[in-house]
Amino acid sequence: MAITPDPLSIRVYDQQQQAAIDQLMQQCWPDDIDTIGYYRIGEQSELTLCAWHQEQLIGVGSLWNNRFHPQHCYIGIHVQPAYQQAAIDQLLYAQLIAQTSIIQGRTLQTATWSHAQQTLNFLHAQGFQIIKQTYLGEFSLLDIEIPQLEPAQDLTIASFEAYLSSNQPEPLLKLINSCYQATHSYNPATQTTSEAQTAFLTDIHAAASFVLYTADQLVGFNCIYHSTAAQTLEQGLIGVANGYSVQQAAIIRVLLQKTMQFAQHNGYQSLRYEIDSIDPWASELLTFLPIITQPCWLTLCLSHNPEF
The missing domain is CATH 3.40.630.30 (Gcn5-related N-acetyltransferase (GNAT))
Known part of the structure; x- marks a missing residue:
């Protein structure tokens, strides 16, 4: 059973957290600029939530729109590798999907790599379905x-x-x-x-x-x-x-x-x-x-x- 670290706080993004977010994304996707660039976080998003354990950023989740594909709402969640068994993704996800004024009943869309098994397991558990594979x-x-x-x-x-x-x-x-x-x-x-x-x-x-x-x-x-x-x-x-x-x-x-x-x-x-x-x-x-x-x-x- 996953144990959530205590104390844990989830806060709305502010600009002063950007350096910590950049560091977290590097830990999640080492030296992968293209993958990091897919996810819109902070000022590029409609909403970004940050999970903190004391003064350490251990997770981030965001919702964003794509002006060329407006019928879906995009979502991304990233958890520091050392905390991936601590249900941080579930806590962030629950708060993000509660944002009905942003989602507006639209389909949620995300993407990840086929070898990111933990992320895929989490998404499948929420009911996400694979729509397409992209070969690069x-x-x-x-x-x-x-x-x-x-x-x-x-x-x-x-x-x-x-x-x-x-x-x-x-x-x-x-x-x-x-x-x-x-x-x-x-x-x-x-x-x-x-x-x-x-x-x-x-x-x-x-x-x-x-x-x-x-x-x-x-x-x-x-x-x-x-x-x-x-x-x-x-x-x-x-x-x-x-x-x-x-x-x-x-x-x-x-x-x-x-x-x-x-x-x-x-x-x-x-x-x-x-x-x-x-x-x-x-x-x-x-x-x-x-x-x-x-x-x-x-x-x-x-x-x-x-x-x-």
């Missing part, structure tokens, strides 16, 4: 060969740079957005702002990203982004128009082949990827690229709707 990694572009399948009809392929030089961006943005929405049906994105619509083209590598089209219709696209790492590209959203789903495998291979050719001709050596298990187009990459699927990043949801 990097592989060498050297000597990669993509087995090609020929599309059933002649299609034109062009880089985003070339395509957008003579075409308006709206049709391409519409196709990209529709594919993105299809992969996020569990938590749809807002479409009310031009910012949300054009976010897909922010920081995109327009010369490494390609689009396939006929004389009167866009067929498929592959978004590739600049990376902070040298000689590296980052795989973004890839998608195929509804009317071409039968040719999906061939279209995706053609798009990737063009990106590989661009990379090899321009000195790029690696491709970073982030592939969701529920994404029908990105999942096609698993069939012909050296994608590592474990460990993976897990997205979990808890719905107030019994049909969820």
